[in-house]
Amino acid sequence: MNNIKANRLKDQIFKFWGIACTLLGLVLLAIFIGSILIDGLQRIDWDFITSLPSRKAERAGIYTALMGSVWVLVLTTIIALPLGIAAAIYLEEYARKGKLSSLLEVNISNLAGVPSIIYGLLGLEIFVRILEMGSSVLAGSFTLALLILPIVIVSTREAIKAVPQSVRDGSFALGASKWQTVARQLLPASFGGILTGVILALSRAVGETAPLIVIGALTYVPFAPESPMDEFSVLPIQIFNWISRPQEGFEVNAAAAIIILLLITFLMNGIAVFFRNKWQKKLG
Amino acid sequence: MTQQVNDNIVDKSIKRVHKLEAKGVKVFYDDFEAIKGIDMQIKANKVTAFIGPSGCGKSTFLRLFNRMNDYVDGFRMEGEILIDGENIYKKKVNVEQLRKQVGMVFQKPNPFPKSIYENVAYGLKIQGIKDKKYLKEKVEDSLKQVALWDEVKDDLNKSAMALSGGQQQRLCIARTLAVEPSIILMDEPTSALDPLSTAKIEELIYELKQKYTIVIVTHNMQQAGRISDYTAFFYLGELIEYDKSKKLFTNPEKQQTENYITGRFG
Numbered sequence: 001m002n003n004i005k006a007n008r009l010k011d012q013i014f015k016f017w018g019i020a021c022t023l024l025g026l027v028l029l030a031i032f033i034g035s036i037l038i039d040g041l042q043r044i045d046w047d048f049i050t051s052l053p054s055r056k057a058e059r060a061g062i063y064t065a066l067m068g069s070v071w072v073l074v075l076t077t078i079i080a081l082p083l084g085i086a087a088a089i090y091l092e093e094y095a096r097k098g099k100l101s102s103l104l105e106v107n108i109s110n111l112a113g114v115p116s117i118i119y120g121l122l123g124l125e126i127f128v129r130i131l132e133m134g135s136s137v138l139a140g141s142f143t144l145a146l147l148i149l150p151i152v153i154v155s156t157r158e159a160i161k162a163v164p165q166s167v168r169d170g171s172f173a174l175g176a177s178k179w180q181t182v183a184r185q186l187l188p189a190s191f192g193g194i195l196t197g198v199i200l201a202l203s204r205a206v207g208e209t210a211p212l213i214v215i216g217a218l219t220y221v222p223f224a225p226e227s228p229m230d231e232f233s234v235l236p237i238q239i240f241n242w243i244s245r246p247q248e249g250f251e252v253n254a255a256a257a258i259i260i261l262l263l264i265t266f267l268m269n270g271i272a273v274f275f276r277n278k279w280q281k282k283l284g
Numbered sequence: 285m286t287q288q289v290n291d292n293i294v295d296k297s298i299k300r301v302h303k304l305e306a307k308g309v310k311v312f313y314d315d316f317e318a319i320k321g322i323d324m325q326i327k328a329n330k331v332t333a334f335i336g337p338s339g340c341g342k343s344t345f346l347r348l349f350n351r352m353n354d355y356v357d358g359f360r361m362e363g364e365i366l367i368d369g370e371n372i373y374k375k376k377v378n379v380e381q382l383r384k385q386v387g388m389v390f391q392k393p394n395p396f397p398k399s400i401y402e403n404v405a406y407g408l409k410i411q412g413i414k415d416k417k418y419l420k421e422k423v424e425d426s427l428k429q430v431a432l433w434d435e436v437k438d439d440l441n442k443s444a445m446a447l448s449g450g451q452q453q454r455l456c457i458a459r460t461l462a463v464e465p466s467i468i469l470m471d472e473p474t475s476a477l478d479p480l481s482t483a484k485i486e487e488l489i490y491e492l493k494q495k496y497t498i499v500i501v502t503h504n505m506q507q508a509g510r511i512s513d514y515t516a517f518f519y520l521g522e523l524i525e526y527d528k529s530k531k532l533f534t535n536p537e538k539q540q541t542e543n544y545i546t547g548r549f550g
């Protein structure tokens with residue numbers, strides 16, 4: 001009897017502890033977002049988004065950094081998506097399960113945990129110097145593509161793995177080749193899951209600062225990039241730059257830019273959640 | 285290519301009595317011997333049932349005929365499997381081509397997460413057939429053969445996942461028929477279905493044997509008795525007895541067979 005009571009008490013305590021932790025997290029987040037909103041909201045208008053950077057806080061805008069972020073996002077997607085999906089398909093459907101493939105597997109998971117600045121150093125050496133891309137949008141995109149590749153691979157594999165074996169059996173039994181089974185069954189069935197993973201990976205990429213600073217992205221660019229070989233800045237770098245200035249006006253600018261960056265991230269996560277739900281319905 | 289054409293001519297001119305043949309077949313999963321040397325001949329346009337307790341190798345043996353074991357880790361085979369006199373484990377055999385000739389229906393209905401139409405058209409589309417009119421006719425034709433057409437003709441674009449289990453299994457049979465195989469392998473096709481759906485599928489199998497050679501694994505002895513012409517009893521990786529179903533179920537030669545069909549073990 002006593003034992004049951006004691007267990008119930010432990011249950012209750014743990015429950016309240018959990019609620020308290022969750023609340024603490026939420027409250028801190030709310031305070032953070034609240035203070036950012038108070039600081040930055042009144043600064044956001046169309047001019048702020050379409051203006052070039054300026055030495056005067058009230059005239060400066062995020063146009064070049066925003067465009068830089070968009071460029072980097074698009075190029076990173078173009079590079080990481082085919083590579084990541086191809087690697088995942090290979091590992092999941094083609095590679096013989098053995099020592100080599102489990103070694104690859106462990107290493108890919110480990111890569112996902114490597115600090116992003118290391119990727120910056122790698123990008124600096126390979127893309128900026130050896131491949132002579134300079135501190136261009138392209139070099140930055142390759143670097144970020146490397147950074148998110150493990151996430152794309154892992155989430156794509158999960159999505160492909162979630163397609164029941166019986167679908168493969170059915171396809172093979174009708175005379176489909178391996179490639180036909182991948183292209184016509186596995187990829188369409190796991191599309192939502194793959195997309196979710198890719199968007200989450202990209203929403204990480206859009207917030208990355210350190211590796212781009214390492215490869216030489218600028219803190220001040222007078223023009224938005226017009227080709228992959230142009231120099232560039234991105235939103236987080238712009239924010240970092242503004243925050244580190246002494247004048248008060250720039251702090252407001254930084255808060256406003258943070259709001260924009262958060263909006264982009266939330267939007268991407270929202271899209272990811274939407275696809276995940278839609279996809280789960282389809283398979284279930 | 286010319287080789288294949290010649291083979292086809294041979295197939296048509298000589299109507300073989302034995303469609304499928306196993307010669308000295310052994311199967312290993314790593315070191316485990318799942319099939320311990322089986323010789324067997326299966327007649328064309330008949331229904332042959334495989335019975336025996338779980339784990340005795342029925343599925344393993346059945347899946348040799350469309351090479352579905354090829355992907356299984358650790359799988360190894362000795363001996364020969366012949367279809368129309370041709371060894372299907374020879375190097376030059378095109379496995380995809382083979383599987384168009386030897387269809388398979390699985391234990392658990394496994395429709396693709398696609399529309400009903402796409403499910404049936406799939407086997408044809410992967411052969412590169414794009415003619416919409418032909419595909420439509422073929423889909424209708426196949427669904428009519430499994431008596432599913434009237435139930436789904438207005439919902440061809442709906443997801444196959446929304447069908448009932450019995451309907452799903454008939455859909456899976458329809459999609460197999462669409463590619464016009466000559467042999468259909470069925471691995472306990474009704475074990476996941478209710479009695480009514482089971483009856484429908486049994487009826488269907490009875491009709492299909494006019495045109496196809498059917499091999500069916502079943503747990504259910506009454507079912508084997510009802511629908512099969514021949515029955516093979518497997519035990520621990522060996523073929524114990526193989527005879528006309530009437531004979532095997534009423535007057536088996538072997539004690540082990542009698543024990544099994546009278547329910548004394550397994």
Ligand SMILES: Nc1ncnc2c1ncn2[C@@H]1O[C@H](COP(=O)(O)OP(=O)(O)O)[C@@H](O)[C@H]1O
Nearest residue numbers: 313318337338339340341342343344345356357
């Ligand atoms: N993929 C596999 N790997 C290893 N052993 C297997 C595999 N598939 C089946 N077996 C073994 O082979 C034997 C026969 O299995 P199976 O052909 O599925 O029997 P049945 O269909 O008669 O129940 C069983 O002992 C089973 O454990």
Ligand SMILES: [Mg+2]
Nearest residue numbers: 342343344471
């Ligand atoms: Mg079985």
